[in-house]
Amino acid sequence: MIPLSWYLTLAAALFCIGLYGVLARKNAVAILMGIELMLNAVNIKLLDFWHYLTPTTVSGQMFAIIVFVVAASEAAVGLALIISIYRRRNTVVAEEIDLMKW
Amino acid sequence: MTPLQLIFLFTGAAILISAVMVVVAHNLVHAALWLVVSLFGVAVLFVLLEAGFLAAVQVVLYIGAIAILIIFAIMLTRRVMQDSGPQTNQQWWLSALIAVALFVALLWTLSQVAYPLANVPVPESYLITLGRSFVDPNQYALPFEVASVLLLVALIGSIVIAGEKGK
Numbered sequence: 001m002i003p004l005s006w007y008l009t010l011a012a013a014l015f016c017i018g019l020y021g022v023l024a025r026k027n028a029v030a031i032l033m034g035i036e037l038m039l040n041a042v043n044i045k046l047l048d049f050w051h052y053l054t055p056t057t058v059s060g061q062m063f064a065i066i067v068f069v070v071a072a073s074e075a076a077v078g079l080a081l082i083i084s085i086y087r088r089r090n091t092v093v094a095e096e097i098d099l100m101k102w
Numbered sequence: 103m104t105p106l107q108l109i110f111l112f113t114g115a116a117i118l119i120s121a122v123m124v125v126v127a128h129n130l131v132h133a134a135l136w137l138v139v140s141l142f143g144v145a146v147l148f149v150l151l152e153a154g155f156l157a158a159v160q161v162v163l164y165i166g167a168i169a170i171l172i173i174f175a176i177m178l179t180r181r182v183m184q185d186s187g188p189q190t191n192q193q194w195w196l197s198a199l200i201a202v203a204l205f206v207a208l209l210w211t212l213s214q215v216a217y218p219l220a221n222v223p224v225p226e227s228y229l230i231t232l233g234r235s236f237v238d239p240n241q242y243a244l245p246f247e248v249a250s251v252l253l254l255v256a257l258i259g260s261i262v263i264a265g266e267k268g269k
Contacts, residue, residue: 002110002150004217010114010147012208014121014140016201021125023197024190029175030130033137036168037121040144043156051151053217055224058232062242064156068163069249073256075168079175080260086179095191 007048015041028082028092032075039071110150117143128189130176138169152224155232 014037021034043064050060086092116139123136141164148157190197225231235241 001104002107004219005212006110006114007147007151008212009209010117012205012212013118015208016205017118017121017125019204020197020201023200024194025125026189026191027130029172029179030125030133030189032175033124033133033172036137036164036172037124037140040141040164043160044144044147047148047151047153047156051153051224053220055220055222055228058228058235058242061153061156061228061232062235062245064153065159066245066249068156068159069253072163072168073252075171076260077256077263079171080264082175083178083264092179 004048004052007044011041011044011048014038014044026093026095028085028094028097029079031094032078032082035074035078036071039067039074043067106150110147113143113146113150116140117147130180130189131173134169134173134176137172138165141165141169155229 018034018037018041021037022031025031025034046060046064046067050057050064054060082092085097089097091097120136120139120143124133124140127133127136141160145157145160145165148154148160236246237243
């Protein structure tokens with residue numbers, strides 16, 4: 001039996017690594033990869049609480065599935081925005097993208 | 103040390119090492135490949151948590167779709183950011199500090215809570231219950247429909263945003 005605290009520690013570490021990637025990376029695609037890591041950490045947490053606290057209900061799994069759906073939409077829209085910005089401004093560096101209109 | 107715990111430790115180490123490689127790798131394509139390793143480790147964790155359906159969804163959706171989409175985006179936008187020069191901004195040390203502080207705060211908070219452990223096994227038929235609750239109007243039929251509309255809107259929107267403007 002794996003203790004619940006192991007899962008919680010692992011998910012917290014994964015979340016913080018993703019947060020570092022979001023805050024420190026220059027490239028917008030790399031920032032999106034950090035967000036994916038954070039969403040995965042949240043999913044681990046949701047599922048281990050489901051498994052250890054309320055295994056007889058389906059609500060934990062449902063939350064995780066909604067997170068999956070939101071992650072897929074976020075990746076699609078985010079990458080579309082990055083490609084669109086790259087076409088117009090020829091950059092993917094997040095700190096250079098600071099104009100509303102070009 | 104049971105075999106399950108050993109598997110967890112190996113998987114956890116693989117997830118964390120590859121996640122660190124995702125955020126520090128100089129070459130973005132390498133970062134995306136490390137991301138695939140990390141996502142696969144998370145799928146193994148889902149199997150350990152007896153959520154086999156979500157593990158399959160993780161492999162198909164994250165590794166099969168999102169990771170491939172990210173690799174495409176990297177290859178389409180790579181010319182402007184060759185892998186020379188720093189890949190992090192000037193505040194990277196502050197970001198690292200914030201991340202470590204948040205980790206300590208999370209660990210402290212999680213250790214303060216007494217979790218009401220259920221100590222019952224996951225029912226054999228949980229997948230049937232899950233599938234039924236998706237279409238049951240009293241349970242999750244509405245969130246399910248909202249999620250599908252959200253996906254449709256997001257995909258059409260991304261086609262509109264990324265598509266070539268009529269020239």
